Amino acid sequence: xxxxxxxxxxxxxxxxxxxxxxxxxxxxxxxxxxxxxxxxxxxxxxxxxxxxxxxxxxxxxxxxxxxxxxxxxxxxxxxxxxxxxxxxxxxxxxxxxxxxxxxxxxxxxxxxxxxxxxxxxxxxxxxxxxxxxxxxxxxxxxxxxxxxxxxxxxxxxxxxxxxxxxxxxxxxxxxxxxxxxxxxxxxxxxxxxxxxxxxxxxxxxxxxxxxxxxxxxxxxxxxx
Amino acid sequence: xxxxxxxxxxxxxxxxxxxxxxxxxxxxxxxxxxxxxxxxxxxxxxxxxxxxxxxxxxxxxxxxxxxxxxxxxxxxxxxxxxxxxxxxxxxxxxxxxxxxxxxxxxxxxxxxxxxxxxxxxxxxxxxxxxxxxxxxxxxxxxxxxxxxxxxxxxxxxxxxxxxxxxxxxxxxxxxxxxxxxxxxxxxxxxxxxxxxxxxxxxxxxxxxxxxxxxxxxxxxxxxxxxxxxxxxxxxxxxxxxxxxxxxxxxxxxxxxxxxxxxxxxxxxxxxxxxxxxxxxxxxxxxxxxxxxxxxxxxxxxxxxxxxxxxxxxxxxxxxxxxxxxxxxxxxxxxxxxxxxxxxxxxxxxxxxxxxxxxxxxxxxxxxxxxxxxxxxxxxxxxxxxxxxxxxxxxxxxxxxxxxxxxxxxxxxxxxxxxxxxxxxxxxxxxxxxxxxxxxx
Numbered sequence: 001x002x003x004x005x006x007x008x009x010x011x012x013x014x015x016x017x018x019x020x021x022x023x024x025x026x027x028x029x030x031x032x033x034x035x036x037x038x039x040x041x042x043x044x045x046x047x048x049x050x051x052x053x054x055x056x057x058x059x060x061x062x063x064x065x066x067x068x069x070x071x072x073x074x075x076x077x078x079x080x081x082x083x084x085x086x087x088x089x090x091x092x093x094x095x096x097x098x099x100x101x102x103x104x105x106x107x108x109x110x111x112x113x114x115x116x117x118x119x120x121x122x123x124x125x126x127x128x129x130x131x132x133x134x135x136x137x138x139x140x141x142x143x144x145x146x147x148x149x150x151x152x153x154x155x156x157x158x159x160x161x162x163x164x165x166x167x168x169x170x171x172x173x174x175x176x177x178x179x180x181x182x183x184x185x186x187x188x189x190x191x192x193x194x195x196x197x198x199x200x201x202x203x204x205x206x207x208x209x210x211x212x213x214x215x216x217x218x219x220x221x222x223x224x
Numbered sequence: 225x226x227x228x229x230x231x232x233x234x235x236x237x238x239x240x241x242x243x244x245x246x247x248x249x250x251x252x253x254x255x256x257x258x259x260x261x262x263x264x265x266x267x268x269x270x271x272x273x274x275x276x277x278x279x280x281x282x283x284x285x286x287x288x289x290x291x292x293x294x295x296x297x298x299x300x301x302x303x304x305x306x307x308x309x310x311x312x313x314x315x316x317x318x319x320x321x322x323x324x325x326x327x328x329x330x331x332x333x334x335x336x337x338x339x340x341x342x343x344x345x346x347x348x349x350x351x352x353x354x355x356x357x358x359x360x361x362x363x364x365x366x367x368x369x370x371x372x373x374x375x376x377x378x379x380x381x382x383x384x385x386x387x388x389x390x391x392x393x394x395x396x397x398x399x400x401x402x403x404x405x406x407x408x409x410x411x412x413x414x415x416x417x418x419x420x421x422x423x424x425x426x427x428x429x430x431x432x433x434x435x436x437x438x439x440x441x442x443x444x445x446x447x448x449x450x451x452x453x454x455x456x457x458x459x460x461x462x463x464x465x466x467x468x469x470x471x472x473x474x475x476x477x478x479x480x481x482x483x484x485x486x487x488x489x490x491x492x493x494x495x496x497x498x499x500x501x502x503x504x505x506x507x508x509x510x511x512x513x514x515x516x517x518x519x520x521x522x523x524x525x526x527x528x529x530x531x532x533x534x535x536x537x538x539x540x541x542x543x544x545x546x547x548x549x550x551x552x553x554x555x556x557x558x559x560x561x562x563x564x565x566x567x568x569x570x571x572x573x574x575x576x577x578x579x580x581x582x583x584x585x586x587x588x589x590x591x592x593x594x595x596x597x598x599x600x601x602x603x604x605x606x607x608x609x610x611x612x613x614x615x616x617x618x619x620x621x622x623x624x625x626x627x628x629x630x631x632x633x634x635x636x637x638x639x640x641x642x643x644x645x646x647x648x649x650x651x652x653x654x655x656x657x658x659x660x661x662x663x664x
Contacts, residue, residue: 009471015478019485080470102474102508105481168484170494172501182544185509185581185634191550216494219484 001116002044003027006036006059007051007078016049019105020112023165033057040066046119047074047112052090063093074115078103104173110163127162129224132208134162143206153178154199161212161222171218196220241398241406252390256383263379264372271369272348276329279350279365286314287354287363300357315364319353322360327352332366346371408432412441419448421455463518466511473511477504513633516574517620520640525568527644533572534562537597540576544584553587556594563599565664567645575641578634579604579660586658603661611653618649 001024007013008031017027028043030036033056040048040062048066052059063075077090080101090098096115099108117125117136125136133142139155141148150158160177161169174196175189200212213221286307295303304316328351335342347366354363408430415427426448429441483489483497519525537559548555565572583593583606596603616622618639621632638660642649648663 009475011475012471012478015475015482018482019478022485080467080474101470102477102504105478168489168494170484170498170501172498172505173481176505179547182547182577182581186547186584188550191546194546194550216489216491218498219494 001025001046003112004030004036004039004043004045004048004073006030006048006054006062008032008053008055009051016105016108019167020109023109025112033059033062036062037065040071041069044071045073046116047076049108049112050075050077050095052077052079060089060093063090063095067094072119074112074119076108076111076115078108104176106160106164106167106169106173107177109167110160110177113163114159129162129211130208132203132211134158143203143208146206148202148206150199150202151195153195154202157195157199161220165222165224168215168219168221171220174220193218239402241402245394245398249391249394253387256387260376260379260383263383264376267375267379268372272329272331275348275367275369276350279329279348279367280327280352282314283350283352283354283363283365286316287356287361290356295357297357297359304356304361313347313366315362316354316356317362317364319360319362322353324351324353324362331369344371405434408434408437409440412437412444416444421451424452424456426452459518459521462514466514466518469507469511473504473507477501477508480504510633513637516637517633517640520571520637520644523644525571525644527568528566529569531565531567531569531572533565533602534559534597536569536573536576537595537602540573540580541595544577544580547584548593551584551587552590553584554590554592556592558594558596560596560598563597563664565645571641571644575638575662576602578638579662582634582660583658599664601661601663603659605657605659607656608653608658609656612651612658614651617651 003020003025005013005016005027007016007029010029010031013027013029013031017029020027028039028045030039033054036050036054050059050062059077059079063077066073066075074097075095076097076099077095078099078101079090096118097111099111114136117127127134127136131144133145134140136159141150141155141158156178157174160174171189171192174192175186178192178195179186196212203209203212211223213223215221290300290303293303301318308315330349330351332347332349333344334347335344346369348369349364349366352363352365353360355361411430415429419427426445429444432438432441480497480500484494489497541555541557579602580593580595583604586608587593587606591607593604593606596605618635620636638649641647642662650661650663652659652661
């Protein structure tokens with residue numbers, strides 16, 4: 001999978017690349033508007049991570065250019081601004097997702113995973129891992145051909161873990177994912193534990209007992 | 225200073241013109257009183273001088289006329305006797321030799337000889353030696369002069385009359401002046417009262433041809449410009465500082481994510497990294513809230529949207545439901561009215577969320593939160609132990625509870641949003657309940 005990271009902050013770009021590298025993602029960088037335009041013209045990517053605040057131009061122009069040339073890359077906008085305007089115009093111009101800086105790398109990876117799946121598998125978007133089968137469109141989960149009922153939050157968590165295979169995800173990261181803006185305003189992240197515990201139990205009961213592991217006491221890891 | 229304080233002081237305040245009038249009048253009165261004896265002395269002296277001259281002329285003229293007649297000594301004596309009868313106020317006496325070195329002037333008081341009623345009159349008298357037929361005669365002449373009391377009375381009456389004229393004139397002029405001369409000052413005052421630092425607009429003062437007011441305007445303009453620029457700098461600083469912090473914090477956050485993936489990580493190190501995650505999340509929230517406050521301050525929000533307040537409340541309650549459950553908090557909802565308001569939906573959402581989260585954080589487990597929405601108020605109350613300091617409550621970074629690790633800006637943001645929307649937020653403590661209520 002080829003990913004283009006358009007980001008002027010090299011440390012951020014490097015971190016993203018390092019996190020993604022282990023999972024078969026090949027990252028290329030563009031730190032300026034000009035550089036980005038050149039790369040987009042010459043190469044094909046599976047997903048583009050686009051910082052819209054570039055020193056020599058607006059990232060939204062890049063997005064317009066992509067759409068003009070009918071390019072099929074999935075685009076995730078990342079922006080330090082959480083201005084609603086940017087979000088709307090970005091999505092209207094055809095971005096697939098929008099992330100406000102700062103974000104957890106696991107959050108970005110889960111979104112990249114979803115976008116690439118959507119772009120590549122279209123109508124039959126089914127993830128398989130041993131006895132586990134997840135239909136991303138119908139939002140159903142079967143283990144050994146048996147349907148298991150998950151709540152919305154549990155399904156959300158499962159996809160998050162699948163998108164972050166073999167990564168350690170901490171409780172606070174999951175809290176931010178589940179509660180968004182609320183998470184850091186709440187003193188207590190025990191609700192995460194409750195959701196993960198339920199998910200784990202459902203998976204375990206259906207015979208999938210080796211996938212979701214608890215690590216370091218309060219962290220989680222999906223083993224594939 | 226609050227408006228209330230300014231108004232309560234008003235009772236003891238007097239207009240500037242009254243202040244200057246009173247000492248001025250006292251001064252005028254003093255001068256006029258002093259002027260009465262001075263006038264008297266001046267008038268009396270002039271009068272006496274004139275009368276002395278007059279007496280002297282008569283004496284000299286009379287002596288000249290007698291000498292001119294070239295009378296014999298006997299005829300002269302007869303004539304003098306006759307003269308004395310006709311002119312009782314004069315007296316001509318033969319004296320053996322001239323014992324007067326020079327003329328003598330003096331004032332005497334005596335009864336009027338011919339008046340029906342006895343009346344003391346004042347006379348100016350003169351004694352002079354004249355030579356008639358080469359013999360010395362002592363000539364005494366008296367002329368009636370106005371009594372001192374009468375003069376003083378006349379001067380006093382005139383003075384009082386002028387004092388009254390001055391007072392009336394001054395009051396009249398003051399009224400006229402306060403309407404015309406002070407008009408630009410009043411306008412300036414009105415302008416200043418309407419000045420609002422938040423709007424960042426300088427005041428256009430009316431042109432005036434009065435030097436002091438023009439100077440005042442210039443100084444005020446300078447002051448206002450300085451204030452605005454200081455306020456702007458302060459806001460820009462907050463905004464820039466928050467923006468600039470975003471990137472290093474974002475890098476930190478991602479580096480912690482990477483650190484967690486390290487295979488050699490021990491559980492102890494993991495826990496440290498997780499604590500860093502929490503602290504970072506808090507830094508971000510502070511940053512984000514500061515930016516939000518700046519944005520509200522700068523009025524960068526559209527204020528013309530229609531807010532479906534009821535729906536926003538329901539949505540927030542739904543999103544927070546699991547957090548109520550987590551702490552076993554009972555939520556009592558009273559939503560009696562469907563209301564639509566004008567304002568900004570995103571801000572209204574922030575307001576509702578902040579109030580509800582504030583309630584969740586500060587409610588003990590198994591506590592009660594009640595949410596009430598009517599067509600004029602939105603009220604969130606939660607169980608508590610003691611009243612909070614309502615002066616500090618809505619101030620930025622004034623944390624009131626000890627174990628609080630929020631951004632310290634939640635309630636300040638609520639206050640700013642209310643200001644922006646022209647709503648009011650208030651706090652009260654009743655029946656062991658903290659009650660926050662927003663009035664639309």
